[in-house]
Amino acid sequence: MWQISDAELLDAATAAETRLRQAYAESVHLLSELDNRGVATKIGYSNTPALLMHTLRISRADARHRLAQANDLHPTTTPTGSVIDPVLPQTSQALARGEVGSEHVDVIRKTLADLPHLDTEQRATAEQVMLDRAAEDDPKALTRFATRVRDIVDPDGPPPTDDEPKRPERMLRRHIRRDGTLEFKGHLDLESAQLFENLLKPFEKPHPEGNDTRGYAERAGDAFADVLKMAAHSPDLPTHNGVRTEVAVTITYQELQHALDNAVLTDNTSLTARDARRLACDARIIPAVLGTDSQPLDVAVPAYTTPAHIRRALVLRDRGCSFPACDRPSNVCDSHHVLEWRKGGPTKLKNLALLCQHHHRLIHHSDWQAEMVNGRPQFIPPAYVDPSRTPRRNHIHGPLPRTA
Structure with a gap:
């Protein structure tokens, strides 16, 4: 092959792909005939797929x-002997000419299956429109184009039936599990769906450290939690019976004082003491402290751990998550006590740092350490991250520009 030019090599590869598609078309046609004749059952197999598993x-x-492709591309014979015309005759011919491949066929099949209300003429038009695009597009691009086929062929859509109940534009079903976690499903109208996507996208990016092992679904879940936290920090958050949403945490004084992982309860839901201390960094909590016999020692008045005026100053200083290389904004961040409050750390600006939920959890559960230097937070990595344990700062947010 070294003797042929680049253009000739590309032409040869294209011709080989065309022959491959034509061969596949012939194979699918043969399988259609095998299935229509019932060859599998004649020779003792339960069905055609079982036969093909052995022979092919x-x-x-x-x-x-x-x-499934063969049944849509070629005529089928019913048990009574009647013949049904192919669903996609034009696609069958295009495949036989080698103009489309198996993946193109799948996209066209799915697109027309999702438009059951089209009449015969509209279906033929939709099929031809898809084939015209398939002549230029790869299957993924053809899938994106498929969303426009209905608008091209039938812009008015199917007429609504009078007896069909109207589907709610927005709906949410949720179920609280025994462990306190939440399952939910639902749907949103077009405007709300776009708003939801726009809110999630900035937060579902991988962490900038480059070692983010979360899959897309996990990143989306964390992004949703960030949006909830951002909403919780909104000054326009609705109240319930005159107060903001709050969580009551019940814990023994000893568990609260020491770094133990014993279970505590919040509304009969399991929670570790470590998690309770993390929540206590920046949450509206009602601490109910129990003695040795589970007798309530004190039920305090609910209060923000970080007062609003201090948080405003904290936002002005840190402008977002202060962990190195994190770009999460301030409205999804917690106020973290650098010197833990259980060890006497004050709720003052010089002892607080903004941390997003991911890095707040990391600081409480790993060997990373935070410290305040010259009134700003910096972080010391564990030895397995940096053997020299050189302190790091966040340089993304940066200080506010000086005004003249």
């Missing part, structure tokens, strides 16, 4: 996939 040495999933 393919998986059952692959066999079913090819037969």
Whole structure:
């Protein structure tokens, strides 16, 4: 092959792909005929996929996939002997010419299956529109284009039926598990869905440290939690019976004082003492402290651990999460006591640092250490991150620019 030019090599690869598609079209046509004749049952197999698994040495999933395509691309024969026309005759011809591949066929099948209300003429038009795009687009791009097919072929959509109940534009179903975690599902109208996406996208990016092992779903879940935290910090948050939402944590005095992982309860939900101390850094809590016989020693008046005026100063100073390289904004951050309040750390600006939920948890649960130097927080990495344990600061937010 070294003797042929780059252009000739590319032409040869394109011609080989065309032959491959044509061969696949022939294979699918043969499988359609095998299935219509009932060859599998005639020779003792339960169905055609079981036969293909042995003869073609393919998986059952692959066999079913090819037969599903064959049924849409070619005529099928019912048990009574009647013949049903192919669902996608134009796609069948394009595949036989090698103009589209198996993945293109899947996209076209799914697109038309999602438009069951189209009449025969509209279906033919939609199929041809998809084939025109497939001549230029890869299957992924064709999938994106498929969302526009309905607007092109049938912009008015199906007429609503009088007896069909109207689906709510917004709906949310939620279920609290026994361990206190929440399951939910629902749907939003177009405007709310766009707002939801726009709120989540800035927070679901991987952590800038470069060692983020979370999958997309986990990052989206953390982003949703950040949005909830941002809403909780909003001054316009609605009240319930005149007060903001609050959580009552019940814990023994000894567990609160010492770094123990014993279980505590908040509304009958398990919570570790370590988590309770993290929440106490910046939450509206009602501490109910118990004695040795589980007798209440004190139920305090609810109060913000960090007063509003101090938090405002903290936001002006840190401008966001103060952990190195974190770009999370201040409205999703907690106020962290650098010297823990249980060890006498004051709730003062010189002892506080803004931390997002991810890094707040990291500071409480790992060997990272925080310290205040010249009135600003800095962080000492564990030895397995940096053997020299050189202190680090956040340089993303930076100090506010000076005004003249």
